[in-house]
Amino acid sequence: MSAPAQRPIRVLVVEDDPHLAAGVLENLRAEGYEVAQVGDGRAALEWLRAGSCALIVLDVMLPELDGLAVCRTLRDEGNNTPVLFLTARGDPADRVRGLEAGGDDYLAKPFHLKEFLLRVRAILKRWDWYRSASSTAATAVLRFGGNEVDFRTFRARAWNGEAQELTEKEAMILKVLAEHAGEIVSREDLLERVWGYDVFPSTRTVDNFILRIRKRFEHDPANPRHFLTVWGVGYRFLAEGEP
């Protein structure tokens, strides 16, 4: 595996088990990442309030404050740093809880090293794409039907003047759809671009996110004019609205 970039990418590992933390740190370091480690939830929040990183590898069962609470607090504070959860509990309900708390991906212990490194890279790649696709004045803001979405701040103003705070996933879905405005984007493509590979077992998740986006931005979510369903395939975004 090659080094991911010239300038080292910093990853924060929040893990209370010294052996596991050491193993994760050594491997991330060997992959060319710059690493930092803290052993409990409170320390993680303190570290993140003072510094920044490109990715947080976050254990769920932590002393002081658990990983889910750490992630929720970060999101509430407007920190959108991607989070990869590591946890001893890997059943689907726990997975969903982790993703609902604002996590980007979820890996159950014990995990495969290669898979871990792959997921780290996939998350960073998705965020790289998202950031570079929102870097110019033209691409940072999306305007349609009286709505305005700022991809850099994850904030939006809906047609009715309501302020909206977007989750990272909602923003990424909007970004993918906006990049392909007028074209059909399949559910699988959306899953692949926004979540990576097998995080979710079904494409139903994408549908749920589209419903949420419609609720935020459509005049009549039941009869959408901008986020159209293409039956059996996926979705199509129309900035002008369906005539």
Next chain:
Amino acid sequence: MKATRVFELTALALVAVSAVQVGWWVFDQHAYTIEKAQAAQSLYAGQARAARALLAAGVSEARVRELLPDLEISGGEAGLAPAAERALVSEIRRRYRQYVWEGSFFLLALATCIAVIARALRAEARVLEEQDDFLALVSHQFKTPLASLQLSLETMALRPLAPEQSRTLIERMLSDLSRMEMMVTQILESVRLERGRVDLRSEPVELAGAVARVAAALEARARAQRIALTSDVAPGLYILADPLALDVIVRNVLENALAAVAPVGGGSVAVSARVSNGEVELAVRDTGVGFRSADGARLFEKFSRLHPGGGSDQYGTGLGLYIVKRLMQLAAGRVTAESAGVGQGACFVLTWPATAAPPA
């Protein structure tokens, strides 16, 4: 659902139905008595009317009295004799009393049955829930060292490592394995203690000897972690305990103290003993990470690790202090823990009833 549970629920339902039936019986008997009393009254009223008719027809009072002995006849009038009226009223009262006593006795007995069965059902549900929690915790506890083992092995498989790095990984894996082995031992131990399946002896044991044995076994580890392990237990102090259980108790408390001192880079663990009010107190004082005073009770719960590792190489399983507490309870002793706060060290005090030295 288990067959025993179905049986218990059926019994509960049967008892509840019986209670309703007893209630109905009381109500029914009450109604029946009222009916009978009314019938008797109307019978007497009929007799009085007949007596009056006979008197009007010229039959002598003496003859009417003879024909209708329950009536009182005087001056052409007929009514129920006071004695007969008293008998009727007392019969009604007797019956009411019977229903009240018998009914309440049966209802009380049935209510007791319902309470006993319901309590047993709740206790069973709680045990099942605790078992589930225990299993979930146990599997969680194993997954972390397993993940660490897998990570170390896959690291070795993924890329060539310098001999130094390989050695580090091998030591880490060996430590993970011994951690899991210790967990298995302690889990079995705690399950046995939980089920009460231990036969502890109760005999006079000399405390100083037991402490010295355990301290000697931990001496090398303490020295490696720059911890001064000192013991000041006067010889000749005897407590009533099981010698093997005492070893486990002292070892767990001392290991806990070492694990608390290791993360702060060294310090001291001091053991001392004293007699007070017919009890022997063994105090283990450390200069380690300490704990919030609010967490004092939680320390002895299963799988509560307040400072798991924290950079040290010593791992707790979260069961050591739980085992200490259970063993102390079984030995009619107790254990308490105090700390002035995080970073302030801690003091664990074990208390047993004192006893005389065994006859030589």
